[in-house]
Amino acid sequence: MSSDKVVTVLGGGSWGTALAHVMAVSGAKVLLWMRSDDRVAEVNEQHTNSRYLKDKKIHPDVVATADLERAAKFAETIIVAIPSANFRSVAYELGDFVTGDQVLVSATKGFEAEHLTRMSDLLREETCCRKIGAISGPNLADEVMENMPTATVVASPYHEVIEKTAALLAGPTMRVYGNHDLVGVEVHGALKNIVAIAAGAAAGMNLGQNSMAMLLTRGLAEISRFAEALGADRMTALGLAGLGDLIATCNSPLSRNNSLGRKLAEGKTLTQAQAESIKVAEGVNTTFAAAKHASRLGVDMPITRGIHKVLFENAKPHEVLAGLMSRANRYEHTEVQIDAPSLVEGSVVETALAVAARERGW
Amino acid sequence: MQNTLRDAAIVELRSRVLEACIMQSRLPDGMPLDVLVNDTLYHEKKRLEIDRKSPTRDADLAFWSSVKAKLGRGSGEDVRNLLGQIIGRFADEIRGNFSPTLYNVATRVMPKALPMLLNAMSPRRLLQRGIPDIADTIVIQGQVDALRKMSQKGTIILTPTHVSNLDSPVIGWAIYAMGLPAFTYGAGLNLFSNPMMALFMRNLGAYRVDRMKTAPLYKDVLKEYATVSLEMGNHNLFFPAGTRVRSGKIEQRLKLGLMSSGLKAYVNNLLHKKEQPNIYIVPCTLNYYLVLEAETLIEDHLQREGKSRYIITDDESYLMRKILQFTQNLINLEARITVHVGDPIDPFGNRVDPETGASLDRHGREVDIVKYVTDRKGVPVHLPQRDRVYTAEAGEAVAREFLRHNVVVATQLTAFTLWEILKRRHPEQDLYRLVRTGDEGFGVAASLLTEKVLAVWQALAARAERGELHLESGVVAGGDAAAIVRTALRHFGTYHTHPVMVRKGDRVFCEDMKLLHYYSNRLRGYGLEKELDQVLRSEVAA
Numbered sequence: 001m002s003s004d005k006v007v008t009v010l011g012g013g014s015w016g017t018a019l020a021h022v023m024a025v026s027g028a029k030v031l032l033w034m035r036s037d038d039r040v041a042e043v044n045e046q047h048t049n050s051r052y053l054k055d056k057k058i059h060p061d062v063v064a065t066a067d068l069e070r071a072a073k074f075a076e077t078i079i080v081a082i083p084s085a086n087f088r089s090v091a092y093e094l095g096d097f098v099t100g101d102q103v104l105v106s107a108t109k110g111f112e113a114e115h116l117t118r119m120s121d122l123l124r125e126e127t128c129c130r131k132i133g134a135i136s137g138p139n140l141a142d143e144v145m146e147n148m149p150t151a152t153v154v155a156s157p158y159h160e161v162i163e164k165t166a167a168l169l170a171g172p173t174m175r176v177y178g179n180h181d182l183v184g185v186e187v188h189g190a191l192k193n194i195v196a197i198a199a200g201a202a203a204g205m206n207l208g209q210n211s212m213a214m215l216l217t218r219g220l221a222e223i224s225r226f227a228e229a230l231g232a233d234r235m236t237a238l239g240l241a242g243l244g245d246l247i248a249t250c251n252s253p254l255s256r257n258n259s260l261g262r263k264l265a266e267g268k269t270l271t272q273a274q275a276e277s278i279k280v281a282e283g284v285n286t287t288f289a290a291a292k293h294a295s296r297l298g299v300d301m302p303i304t305r306g307i308h309k310v311l312f313e314n315a316k317p318h319e320v321l322a323g324l325m326s327r328a329n330r331y332e333h334t335e336v337q338i339d340a341p342s343l344v345e346g347s348v349v350e351t352a353l354a355v356a357a358r359e360r361g362w
Numbered sequence: 363m364q365n366t367l368r369d370a371a372i373v374e375l376r377s378r379v380l381e382a383c384i385m386q387s388r389l390p391d392g393m394p395l396d397v398l399v400n401d402t403l404y405h406e407k408k409r410l411e412i413d414r415k416s417p418t419r420d421a422d423l424a425f426w427s428s429v430k431a432k433l434g435r436g437s438g439e440d441v442r443n444l445l446g447q448i449i450g451r452f453a454d455e456i457r458g459n460f461s462p463t464l465y466n467v468a469t470r471v472m473p474k475a476l477p478m479l480l481n482a483m484s485p486r487r488l489l490q491r492g493i494p495d496i497a498d499t500i501v502i503q504g505q506v507d508a509l510r511k512m513s514q515k516g517t518i519i520l521t522p523t524h525v526s527n528l529d530s531p532v533i534g535w536a537i538y539a540m541g542l543p544a545f546t547y548g549a550g551l552n553l554f555s556n557p558m559m560a561l562f563m564r565n566l567g568a569y570r571v572d573r574m575k576t577a578p579l580y581k582d583v584l585k586e587y588a589t590v591s592l593e594m595g596n597h598n599l600f601f602p603a604g605t606r607v608r609s610g611k612i613e614q615r616l617k618l619g620l621m622s623s624g625l626k627a628y629v630n631n632l633l634h635k636k637e638q639p640n641i642y643i644v645p646c647t648l649n650y651y652l653v654l655e656a657e658t659l660i661e662d663h664l665q666r667e668g669k670s671r672y673i674i675t676d677d678e679s680y681l682m683r684k685i686l687q688f689t690q691n692l693i694n695l696e697a698r699i700t701v702h703v704g705d706p707i708d709p710f711g712n713r714v715d716p717e718t719g720a721s722l723d724r725h726g727r728e729v730d731i732v733k734y735v736t737d738r739k740g741v742p743v744h745l746p747q748r749d750r751v752y753t754a755e756a757g758e759a760v761a762r763e764f765l766r767h768n769v770v771v772a773t774q775l776t777a778f779t780l781w782e783i784l785k786r787r788h789p790e791q792d793l794y795r796l797v798r799t800g801d802e803g804f805g806v807a808a809s810l811l812t813e814k815v816l817a818v819w820q821a822l823a824a825r826a827e828r829g830e831l832h833l834e835s836g837v838v839a840g841g842d843a844a845a846i847v848r849t850a851l852r853h854f855g856t857y858h859t860h861p862v863m864v865r866k867g868d869r870v871f872c873e874d875m876k877l878l879h880y881y882s883n884r885l886r887g888y889g890l891e892k893e894l895d896q897v898l899r900s901e902v903a904a
Contacts, residue, residue, distance in 0.1 A: 076738070092725070095723065095725065095727065096727070099730055099733045100710075100729060100730060100731060100732075100733035100734040101733040101734065101736055125724055126724070126725070127723065128712070128723040128727065128729040130710060130734060130751075130752065130755065131748075157751045157754075158747070158748055158751055159747045159748070160745065160747075160748055
């Protein structure tokens, strides 16, 4: 196992392929693992992955394989970009081949719904590896393939993971930032997909820029409340993995979650919308998981609830929008209702005075 | 531990810390040696201003005055010597005076001595029953065989839960009873100042930790002491709660000091190519019907909302009368203290196969843990930031094991049930108000309490079935709710200043809400409150 700029990427979807490509551009030897032999042959012979990335050319230093053992033993660092639904089973298989000195980095944004398990937790549970991290940020696969400049966040409790992964990813078109808040980076990465679906629906309904800005801001507010409840650092919300990723995903018709939202706005059901795309919209799973756990965590997530209604309860987007707009007015940070503020004021006398004033109607 | 080894260990320790000081002083941001000496001098002077009762105060004052005098005048070589002296002094202070002969005597005498002491006030009982054996009082269960096997395969760090100052003698005796050699452990100086505790402590391989000493250099020496001792193959005992848990809960936020020493020792063992480099962490729980210092501890917890006062020097464990009363109860009520030994884990938090000593992942696949600490060339290397994260993970594993190996006793189960009923009866009151105003003497029908205890027991039994906790063999495992309540009432009626709960006619009353809260807290962290919310809310007997 040589270690100088060598990396394995698991998952030959659009993001896995784009990551493999960008690291090859930065001078790394990349082994890309994917299950389908046909697509392995396509990557190796034609340097394209037409199923996901049409005719975009992949760097020739990306070599594909369908042999997981070979992929696991090829490099010290392994980046895992498998859809969340299959993530655990692949991680389990991977567990047969990896050793404790290897670095595993999740590039998948999503949760396992049942226990809200993050992807890095799955790597931890299914393998013996400890040096685990995640990458997230405004990284639309198609733009990365076009070599457009962007930045990403590598998060891990370990310096070592951040340093080694940054060395692989950083290049002429990719800046890398580090963050020790693995929980925050992963949770924001996953939850922004919910807002992306909402943004797609808003765009599909031609609601204009004001409403889009409202959606993004209030979406970020509820995501960051949820993330904090899980132990994330509040500052992460304002970084690339939070706000950055949210802006990119919500503004781009390239985003699969965004385009799912647009289809829903056209009046399609979830099944119909999903049937039209081969790419997996992670936001669907994530909406289900977040809605399920929000009440347990005591976090109010009105936008998420709304999307949940559209996706799983056959509600129409415009009905949900009406519901959201008619919610009680609230204070921005505390979520306290404007017309029902806390009755207790500073002292007993002040409380009594305030109650009396309210009863008189100001 | 042989004395020769100990001397070698001290020499090793001194040179290690001194070299580290010199090395860091050469870095651009490092602390120059004279500043380091000065900093230590400052902390010690501050301590001596407050710590007026210290028996070594005069000697300390003289020493630090001489340090001060020499510091201004010396050359670089002199400062190094001075630093060496300081480190040596700290190391000597920390080092206990363990003698194997004394240990053997102490452990032979203790099984008889402790109960005899407990019973000394009642010659009649002594005549009637003969001298009770400590083995009847302290029940040792769990992975005892695994612990013995691990102690042959590597070096053990035993990490018990910590609720009482009695924990040290109890675990000390348990180690002896399991046929293990003496464990080294760092005990607070306050334990040595209690004559009764000191009797047991001195001879059980304890080294001294002076919590008043705040100088960073002292803490470095202390940590390195544990590391060297582990490298020398001495099994260590370490309470990861750091201090007695005030709230009565099972500790979940752990201090990782000695566990990080374990990892450091492991890497050093690999570097020195030791034949048995492995360090095993074995969590264990100590479970009491009643806790000696419960009143002081919960008071402190409520006052400080969990922020622990570091040292309580005037609690029940310092009053001979209270200790005697407490231990008398142990004997009279045939209360047992259960020591439950948990499953061994490695310094990275993986579980370990007791047969082979190998680490396993969650699917039982063997893990080569050397790889966790080697660099690209396969050489073991210390990386403090990485190792802190590893240790934090090991700490989480220990916390999980504590929950899993908790042994539920009748007092906790009954206290939990009654507390939760009362809490739901007064939903408008927050914790502090509920504790202050209590239940206003209303009480709970005994039949209702028994019924709810049964419901809680069923939820606990389901968890025990799934391996999430243990039920005490005997009355709790039996599942007879009426018997559980009777046992709890019998114990709660004695010892504490006010009985935690009493039965009057067909009702049960709580007479000390703080203690009720304290004992109920041991069952937090299992999600019982939520699962049984409806059951505990309804006060109508089903």
